[in-house]
Amino acid sequence: MAYQLLKYALGGEYKEPRFFRDCQTPKKSYDAVIIGGGGHGLAAAYYLAKDHGITNVAVLEKGYIGGGNTGRNTTIVRSNYLTPDGVNFYDASVKLFEGLSTELDINLFYSNRGHFTLAHSESAMRTMRWRAEVNKHVGVKSRVVGTDEIAKACPQMDLSCSGKSPIQGALYHEPGSIARHDAVAWGYARGADSMGVEIFQNTEVQGIDIKDGQVQGVHTSRGYIVTGKVLSAVAGFTPRICKMVDLKTPIVIHPLQACVSEPMKPWLDTILVSGSLHVYVSQSSRGELVMGSSLDPYEFHSTRSTFDFVEGLTSHIVDMFPFLSNVKIVRQWAGMADITPDFAPIMGMTPIKGFYLDAGWGTWGFKATPISGKTMAHTLANDKAHDLIHSFRLSRFEEYELTGEKGAASVGH
Amino acid sequence: MKLLKCPINGTRPLSEFIFGGEWRDMPNPDTSSDLEWASYVHYRDNAPGIKKEWWYHSPSGTWFIAERNTLTDEVLATYLYSNPPATNVKEQSA
Numbered sequence: 001m002a003y004q005l006l007k008y009a010l011g012g013e014y015k016e017p018r019f020f021r022d023c024q025t026p027k028k029s030y031d032a033v034i035i036g037g038g039g040h041g042l043a044a045a046y047y048l049a050k051d052h053g054i055t056n057v058a059v060l061e062k063g064y065i066g067g068g069n070t071g072r073n074t075t076i077v078r079s080n081y082l083t084p085d086g087v088n089f090y091d092a093s094v095k096l097f098e099g100l101s102t103e104l105d106i107n108l109f110y111s112n113r114g115h116f117t118l119a120h121s122e123s124a125m126r127t128m129r130w131r132a133e134v135n136k137h138v139g140v141k142s143r144v145v146g147t148d149e150i151a152k153a154c155p156q157m158d159l160s161c162s163g164k165s166p167i168q169g170a171l172y173h174e175p176g177s178i179a180r181h182d183a184v185a186w187g188y189a190r191g192a193d194s195m196g197v198e199i200f201q202n203t204e205v206q207g208i209d210i211k212d213g214q215v216q217g218v219h220t221s222r223g224y225i226v227t228g229k230v231l232s233a234v235a236g237f238t239p240r241i242c243k244m245v246d247l248k249t250p251i252v253i254h255p256l257q258a259c260v261s262e263p264m265k266p267w268l269d270t271i272l273v274s275g276s277l278h279v280y281v282s283q284s285s286r287g288e289l290v291m292g293s294s295l296d297p298y299e300f301h302s303t304r305s306t307f308d309f310v311e312g313l314t315s316h317i318v319d320m321f322p323f324l325s326n327v328k329i330v331r332q333w334a335g336m337a338d339i340t341p342d343f344a345p346i347m348g349m350t351p352i353k354g355f356y357l358d359a360g361w362g363t364w365g366f367k368a369t370p371i372s373g374k375t376m377a378h379t380l381a382n383d384k385a386h387d388l389i390h391s392f393r394l395s396r397f398e399e400y401e402l403t404g405e406k407g408a409a410s411v412g413h
Numbered sequence: 414m415k416l417l418k419c420p421i422n423g424t425r426p427l428s429e430f431i432f433g434g435e436w437r438d439m440p441n442p443d444t445s446s447d448l449e450w451a452s453y454v455h456y457r458d459n460a461p462g463i464k465k466e467w468w469y470h471s472p473s474g475t476w477f478i479a480e481r482n483t484l485t486d487e488v489l490a491t492y493l494y495s496n497p498p499a500t501n502v503k504e505q506s507a
Contacts, residue, residue, distance in 0.1 A: 251459055299466075
């Protein structure tokens with residue numbers, strides 16, 4: 001083994017191929033430019049090439065691919081939302097996720113765990129029943145379960161939560177899963193690249209040219225690019241990109257923090273979420289507990305971490321699992337979440353011709369990666385919003401047609 | 414622990430405060446069109462920078478204005494809405 005390794009190291013030619021070409025100089029023009037090399041932007045590039053044959057596309061990423069919120073979420077995939085529009089949309093995403101490892105020929109470690117949303121009060125139980133009925137109505141497997149079933153699935157949990165907020169039941173969502181988030185970005189990048197899409201890392205967008213209400217081109221740190229279609233898929237940077245085209249949105253940026261524990265032997269099979277305790281937790285394939293909480297309480301454009309977050313989160317985790325009190329936290333981080341007033345994304349056309357938005361992903365973006373890519377590619381190719389994203393249009397706010405997703409989008413809202 | 418200065422009660426821990434969103438000029442609801450009103454309710458620039466914001470000191474029930482850099486989290490000034498500073502704001506400890 002050591003000899004093999006030494007031979008490989010000294011051989012000079014490394015067989016492991018790059019995932020995508022190392023593009024440095026953009027062409028003068030592209031059919032479409034995608035700003036943001038996260039999961040959403042790369043998925044849109046992939047489906048533009050695969051579903052619509054549009055391969056003359058550049059993806060511009062300010063940092064490195066998957067280094068933004070794609071690599072900062074807690075990797076949960078689910079579709080147990082509250083509104084039929086939301087449930088249908090995320091269900092389509094779950095279905096794409098289930099076949100994605102095969103399609104992209106990369107192991108996403110997609111792991112179907114089952115997902116419990118714990119209810120600690122009668123009013124929370126009412127919301128769970130509501131969500132279960134909406135889910136069943138559109139054919140998504142969700143049902144309300146009692147404490148006996150929760151205890152069976154997770155015998156390690158203190159169902160009284162240290163006597164502070166006893167669990168009364170839960171919404172059980174069978175398709176709930178976790179996946180390796182970086183691999184989603186890499187898989188889509190490789191797929192898009194192999195069909196001709198060019199991916200530029202360390203490339204910052206500095207301005208967008210508009211004439212007569214139509215996009216003309218993009219100023220970047222690698223020069224000017226002529227294009228008639230620009231997709232902004234930049235999550236927490238959306239207000240900065242929108243400012244370049246003088247577009248106002250209801251998006252407010254809040255940091256969202258998460259952390260992981262030291263690795264342990266596998267003991268937590270399911271994904272557990274508690275809206276009342278502001279906690280979600282699952283165990284990764286590496287054995288670490290991946291834990292998240294609610295948003296930081298005020299607008300802030302930064303990815304700094306705070307001690308307040310770890311202190312608050314871990315006290316609730318120990319309420320649920322007293323035996324974890326000696327376990328160490330090994331990493332914490334934050335992402336910039338682009339929050340909308342109705343906890344649904346903003347997708348599709350804008351008043352500017354050729355400028356498309358894939359934004360407002362707040363705390364619910366990773367699970368939507370495949371379907372947002374697919375529907376945004378359709379929207380760019382046909383210059384008309386895909387049916388699945390009609391209710392997520394930007395103009396819903398001035399038409400007073402907000403969605404009602406607040407009860408199911410995340411925790412602590 | 415992060416601190417914020419309430420204009421009435423002095424410097425207090427941030428956990429006592431609630432963020433009330435960006436301060437914006439309200440159009441006259443009787444004369445504005447539906448679109449103007451919707452723009453006021455929903456649309457905002459929200460790119461990072463120095464913003465005038467509503468904050469609420471919860472224990473004392475005090476609403477006040479903070480001028481804060483949303484990129485660096487530095488608070489430049491806090492004052493009551495009825496008592497804005499006459500000159501340019503100077504940096505306060507926060």
